[in-house]
Amino acid sequence: MLRLDHVTKVFRIGAFGGRTVTAVRDVSFDVVPGEVVSLIGESGSGKSTIGRMILGLNPATSGSITYDGRPARAGKEYYRHVQGIFQDPFSSFNPVFKADRVFAMIKDSYHPGVPAPEWDERVRAALRDVRLDPGQVLGKFPHQLSGGQLQRLLIARALLLDIKLLVADEITSMLDASTRIDVLNLLAELKTRGLGVLYITHDLSLGNYLAERTIVLRQGTVVEMGPTERVFGDPLHPYTRELLSAVPRLHEDWADADAVDTCLYHERGASGGLLEAGPGHFVACARLTTC
Template sequence: MLRLDDVTKEFRIGAFGGKSVAAVRGVSFEVVPGEVVSLIGESGSGKSTIGRMILGLNPVTSGSITFDGLPVRAGKEYYRRVQGIFQDPFSSFNPVFKADRVFTMIKEAYYPSVPGPEWAAKVEESLRDVRLNPGQVLGKYPHQLSGGQLQRLLIARALLLDIKLLVADEITSMLDASTRIDVLNLLAELKVRGLSVLYITHDLSLGTYLAERTVVLRRGSVAEMGPTERVFGDPLHPYTRELLSAVPRLHETWDDAVPVETCLYHLKGGTGGLAEADPGHFVACAQLETC
């Protein structure tokens, strides 16, 4: 469904834009129908930039992004099938309008001929699908609702379009712990219904919660990629092991940084891009700066 091939994104910097910096470098992966893929990395690793390129909000410098075999083109028809939800739900709502205006905008853009009562029934159904009581959220201003309620409103909006792919960029980072699990369980339910999700996060514990596959980013490049249970159960790249060692564990002291061991990329004969260390489990060179 979604495929990234050798995608690079450079931004111009300097007073006159005479220099450039690569935020994403040669990234390739795919998301198949009904799959949840976690895109994990620390701040500045290029996660959100990849999400914005998939949504057509930033152009690709080189490489390609395709959806159902066609190049990504930002526009009405593309957004009927692909939607994004971002870290701060309050930024997606105009504070001077009531929160349910997002549904009015969907109707005006995509379903202008649907009668009012039929549309109201569709909105109510989508709200109940995300476990919201229509009477408690419709007609409220954004500041009168919690972050979790606003995130669910945005998911309900996406469901009204019968989308195929949801790009979820740090959507739980501003929510409390119990609400995070509720939102993740909701995504798991939507996955069962056939929705594909690219779940962008820096939180490893949440990344393992519902994703079948994981892509670990390091400084704009893929460090490791494969089935989630392999990436976290048997991490091959030193960077992945460092990320795992940094996760706090109850009743244990933190270990020292994981030392760099033999580079499995070269051990497996890698000469460019990623080396397949095990079936479906890929790893990059440990010495990113020199390889």
């Protein structure tokens, strides 16, 4: 469905754009229908930049992004199937418009021929799908709703667009624990209907809870990716081990990351790209900045 091939993003910085910074370097992966792929890394690792490129908000400097075998281009037809939800749900709503307005805009742009009664029923069905009571959210201003309600409103809006791929960028980071689990369970339910999800997060525990595959980014480069149980159960890159060691555990002291004296990448004589260390499990050189 979605495919990134050797995607790189370089930003020009400085007063006259005389300097450059590479935010994403030579990234390749795919997302298929009915699958959640978690994109994990610390702040500044390039996760959100990848999400914005997929959504057409930033163009890739090199490489290609394709959807269903065709170049992914921002536009009405593309957004009918590919949507994004971001960290702060309050910033996604105009504070002077009630929630009804969000759905009215979808109808005007994508479903102008649908009769009003039929559209109203579609909206109510979409709200019920995301576990919202239409009577409690329609007719309300954004400030009258919680963060969790607003995030689910955005998911309901996406469902009305015949969405096939959702880019979920840190969508639970501003929610309390109980609401966070509700939203994650909703995404898990939607993937059983064939929705593909790129779940961008810095929280490993949430990625482990939700995703079939995990991609670990460091400084804009993929350092490890594969089935989630392999990446979490047998991490091969020292950065992945460092991230896992930083996850708090009840009744345990935090431990330092395991020391790495050798690099599997060099032990096996790999050269360039990612080494397939096991079925579907890829790892980069541990000496990322020197190789």
